[in-house]
Amino acid sequence: MTHQGYAPHDRPLPGARSGGHPEQHEPGAARGTGAAAGAVYGDWQGVPRARSAGPRPSAAPPAPVPVPVQARSAVLDGDTPAFGTPAVGFPRITLDPPPAPRRAEPDPFTAAAFTSTSTGARPRVPGPRLPVEPPRxxxxxxxxxxxxxxxxxxxxxxxxxxxxxxxxxxxVLAVVVAGQVASDDDAAGPGALAAPGGSPSRASDSHAAGSRSEDRMAPQGPARPEVPVAAPELTYEQKMAERLPIEEKLAGPGTFDTVPGIAKAPGRGKLVRYRVDVEQGLGMDAQLFAEAVHRTLNDPRSWGHGGARTFERVPGGEADFVITLASPGTTGVWCAKSGLDTTVDNVSCDSAATDRVMINAFRWAQGSVTYGPDQMLAYRQMLINHEVGHRLGHGHVSCRTAGALAPIMQQQTKSLDIDGIPCKPNPWVFPGN
Incomplete structure (x- = not known):
């Protein structure tokens, strides 16, 4: 029989095993002399014993007895004592090598070949291939x-x-688990954790309270500039009902800007073309003034009533007259060219000697006592109809019936009570239609 790992004994010891694991010796230790020296192992008590052929007992070996360093050194160095001094009084000790790691038995499901025996070859058992887990x-x-x-x-x-x-x-695992738990808490939101009874747990409450506190204590960045909210667009009637600031004795430069664009005549009848100029520096809405003129003249209650006329605004060229919005000083200058004095009551006029119908900007902006601040739209309509009526050839007319509407050609800016007959304000030529 061939033995692996050590030489056979001439005289096998009782209970000695054949085969098994190879011998393992302490590095630097001498194996002794003679065949018997390699086959006998010593324990920590110094009592020689033979190697057993059977499995090692499961009981734990006796507790080792500490060996003095000098004695152990002498034994490990073989027959020669350390530093040339014989180890007197200490028995010879041979260290028992620790058992070698167990070898994994071949798995019948993963065996790569047949196993040869004395009776023949054993075929590989079919089945799933189970991986052998390597040691951790x-x-x-x-x-x-x-x-x-x-x-x-x-x-x-x-x-x-x-x-x-x-x-x-x-x-690492603790950090990963903590990060996952924190992520789950954030995804679930405050109050997601609940006690077994269904009510929110204290941990959830404290977490929510802490979050709220953090939100309250979070540093705030620089304040964003407030974007002014655009005021809602006013309607035509709303714009025409507003009073505008202006000086009573304002005198403008006397230069004008023509409102661009064309406003087509909407009706049938005799076509009357007009142009709109606004003095520079007034600070008033020129487009609104032009729109007011066009709407007023083409209203059925105005001079185009019954299809008699239709009015069209043009930016230049052949215009029958020019409706001009000017300061009180400039209005007085142009009215004086036709022998009219508007400076006494700060009123408007039709400068018949010129092509301009003058609308006093002070009256346009502030209205009059006769109409009051609550009837700015009606007063402005009266100004346009009254002065254009002069351009169309109509003179002044006074109210003859107390309590009736004043005629459009009455000087309503000055008074609604002429010759002791009180009348009501009226902006239209044909107010009943």
Whole structure:
């Protein structure tokens, strides 16, 4: 019979086993002399014993007796004592090598070939191939530590490295789990955790309270500039009902701007073309003034009533007259060209000697006492109809019936009570239609 790992004995010891694991010796230790020296192992008590052929007992071996360093050194160095001094009084000790790691038995499901026996070949058993799990780092470290020679210090280093690795892995796992829990809490929102009874847990309440506190205590960035909210667009009637600021004795430069664009005549009848000019520097809405003129003249209650006329605004060229919005001083200048004095009551006029129908900007902006501030739209319509009536050839007319509407050609800016007959304000030529 062939033995693996050590030479056969001339005289086998009782209970000695054949085969098994190879011998493992302490580095630097002498194996002794003679065949019997290699086959006999000593224990920590110094009593020789033979190697057993059967399995090792499951009971733990007796506790080792500490061996003095000098004696151990002498034994490990073989027959020669350390430093030339014989080890007197200490028995010869041979260290028993630690057991080698167990080999994994071949898996019948993963065997690569038939197993030869004396009776023939045994076929491979069909079935699923089960992977053999390699030892984990901790188990590998234990195996390598067990295989390390005693006293070499390698086992301690392995235990230290294994412990550090385990601590690192545990720390990483704890960080990952904590991050996952925090992410789940954020996704669930405040109050997501609940106690077994269904009510929110204290942890959830404290978390929500902490979140609210953090929100309240969070530093605020620079204040954003407030964007002015655009006022809603006013209607034509709303714009025409507003009073405008102006000086009573304002005198403008006497230069004018023509309102561009064309406003087509909307009706049938005799076509009357007009142009609209606004003095520079008034600060008033020229487009609104032009719109007011066009709407007023083409209203059925105005001079185009019954299809008699239709009015069209043009930016230049052949215009029958020019309706001009001017300051009180400029209005007085143009009215004086036709022998009219508007400075006494700060009124408007039709300068018949020229092509301009003058509308006093002070009256346009402030109205009159006869109409009051609540009837600005009606007063402005009366100004346009009254002065254009002069251009169309109509003179002044006074009210003859008390309590009736004043005729459009009455001087309503000055008074609604002429010759003791009180009348009501009226902006239209044909007010009943």
């Amino acid at each position: 780092p901790a188990e590998a470290a234990e195996i390598e530590e067990a295989a390390a020679p005693p006293g070499s210090g390698r086992g301690r280093r392995l235990r230290t490295y294994t412990g550090l690795a385990a601590v690192a892995v545990t720390t």
